[in-house]
Amino acid sequence: xxxxxxxxxxxxxxxxxxxxxxxxxxxxxxxxxxxxxxxxxxxxxxxxxxxxxxxxxxxxxxxxxxxxxxxxxxxxxxxxxxxxxxxxxxxxxxxxxxxxxxxxxxxxxxxxxxxxxxxxxxxxxxxxxxxxxxxxxxxxxxxxxxxxxxxxxxxxxxxxxxxxxxxxxxxxxxxxxxxxxxxxxxxxxxxxxxxxxxxxxxxxxxxxxxxxxxxxxxxxxxxxxxxxxxxxxxxxxxxxxxxxxxxxxxxxxxxxx
Amino acid sequence: xxxxxxxxxxxxxxxxxxxxxxxxxxxxxxxxxxxxxxxxxxxxxxxxxxxxxxxxxxxxxxxxxxxxxxxxxxxxxxxxxxxxxxxxxxxxxxxxxxxxxxxxxxxxxxxxxxxxxxxxxxxxxxxxxxxxxxxxxxxxxxxxxxxxxxxxxxxxxxxxxxxxxxxxxxxxxxxxx
Numbered sequence: 001x002x003x004x005x006x007x008x009x010x011x012x013x014x015x016x017x018x019x020x021x022x023x024x025x026x027x028x029x030x031x032x033x034x035x036x037x038x039x040x041x042x043x044x045x046x047x048x049x050x051x052x053x054x055x056x057x058x059x060x061x062x063x064x065x066x067x068x069x070x071x072x073x074x075x076x077x078x079x080x081x082x083x084x085x086x087x088x089x090x091x092x093x094x095x096x097x098x099x100x101x102x103x104x105x106x107x108x109x110x111x112x113x114x115x116x117x118x119x120x121x122x123x124x125x126x127x128x129x130x131x132x133x134x135x136x137x138x139x140x141x142x143x144x145x146x147x148x149x150x151x152x153x154x155x156x157x158x159x160x161x162x163x164x165x166x167x168x169x170x171x172x173x174x175x176x177x178x179x180x181x182x183x184x185x186x187x188x189x190x191x192x193x194x195x196x197x198x199x200x201x202x203x204x205x206x207x208x209x210x211x212x213x214x215x216x217x218x219x220x221x222x223x224x225x226x227x228x229x230x231x232x233x234x235x236x237x238x239x240x241x242x243x244x245x246x247x248x249x250x251x252x253x254x255x256x257x
Numbered sequence: 258x259x260x261x262x263x264x265x266x267x268x269x270x271x272x273x274x275x276x277x278x279x280x281x282x283x284x285x286x287x288x289x290x291x292x293x294x295x296x297x298x299x300x301x302x303x304x305x306x307x308x309x310x311x312x313x314x315x316x317x318x319x320x321x322x323x324x325x326x327x328x329x330x331x332x333x334x335x336x337x338x339x340x341x342x343x344x345x346x347x348x349x350x351x352x353x354x355x356x357x358x359x360x361x362x363x364x365x366x367x368x369x370x371x372x373x374x375x376x377x378x379x380x381x382x383x384x385x386x387x388x389x390x391x392x393x394x395x396x397x398x399x400x401x402x403x404x405x406x407x408x409x410x411x412x413x414x415x416x417x418x419x420x421x422x423x424x425x426x427x428x429x430x431x432x433x434x
Contacts, residue, residue, distance in 0.1 A: 041408035041418065055324025061353070130353030135324055137355060137434040138414075145409045235285035 013067040020060030021088035027053035052138040079249035083238045090229040091174035093238045101167040106146035115203040121197030154215025176225035273308040282344045290330045294372035301360025304351045314346035319356040322414035377433035396421035
């Protein structure tokens with residue numbers, strides 16, 4: 001393999017990991033609600049969203065392992081990487097908090113994934129295009145679920161409104177990372193693999209603003225931000241998530257069902 | 258589950274065409290593991306049956322949802338059914354174009370309704386509604402339109418929960434994707 005080809009496949013590997021890691025970590029977070037959600041229907045709803053995200057993560061991590069070409073499977077990538085090697089967005093590792101915080105996090109990420117994958121269906125990379133086309137169908141239902149809850153909570157009682165607005169204030173800063181283009185994002189866009197994050201942001205903002213307005217919530221102001229999960233910089237939360245998710249494989253390496 | 262399959266009569270036509278036709282008939286007898294009213298062919302997840310250069314049959318299978326736990330079970334059931342029918346076959350996962358609820362056959366839709374699950378609307382008519390509210394569905398038990406959505410998600414990834422206000426029965430809707 002020539003030097004350029006090696007660099008190109010390494011870039012695609014790292015990009016597929018970013019997408020896969022965000023879905024995987026969010027799936028694990030949502031899974032914490034199983035048996036604890038406010039009602040049985042929400043227990044089912046959150047678990048179903050988690051299951052879709054896990055399915056998407058499996059497709060993406062399997063592909064990443066194939067691109068890397070070192071024989072790493074989806075399981076190797078999920079269970080045997082340290083937290084600094086994870087490149088998910090920091091937003092998805094934020095704690096579930098109360099139901100309002102879980103819903104706000106979900107709306108922000110669902111709207112992002114919807115606009116990203118809608119456009120990635122036309123990716124120059126055939127495999128990512130087909131994963132995007134499959135995923136976008138599921139993500140529409142995720143946003144339908146989270147968006148309708150955002151409206152009910154925001155435009156609900158004084159208590160639910162206050163909690164939802166507080167969750168929005170707390171989580172909004174992390175959305176900056178979703179749209180902050182670095183060298184890898186720019187390379188992927190230049191190669192036609194990924195859409196421009198500027199375009200994704202415009203569409204995302206319109207969609208989120210519409211929901212916030214219906215939910216009678218105030219959009220927080222953007223503040224300077226400099227912390228990037230996609231570069232392997234994480235909050236303290238990720239270590240705990242991985243400890244729970246990975247402990248079986250770490251304790252019994254190679255254990256299988 | 259697989260042991261209970263009634264194998265169809267082997268067709269008399271010879272060669273690849275005959276084997277492919279026979280394989281389709283075998284697959285028509287394999288029930289979906291979560292909605293046994295439907296066969297895998299009714300569900301539209303069998304994308305193709307073709308013969309490879311080495312003479313083995315290749316079955317194209319699509320997942321309904323990326324995380325659906327039934328996907329692995331379906332693959333195993335297909336392989337076991339074809340092995341029981343003495344067909345040498347291998348399964349290939351087909352992701353693109355993605356499976357759509359539009360591919361459930363008319364026969365499959367009829368069976369779903371009889372089973373008490375409202376079949377999916379066409380994607381063309383409900384793409385917009387996938388993000389916002391939807392029209393009330395007709396209750397599969399009493400036919401009333403006085404129904405409400407209880408949850409966008411049900412016992413399996415492909416279904417949503419609804420309730421009829423007229424007969425008070427809960428029912429499921431096979432989601433349109």
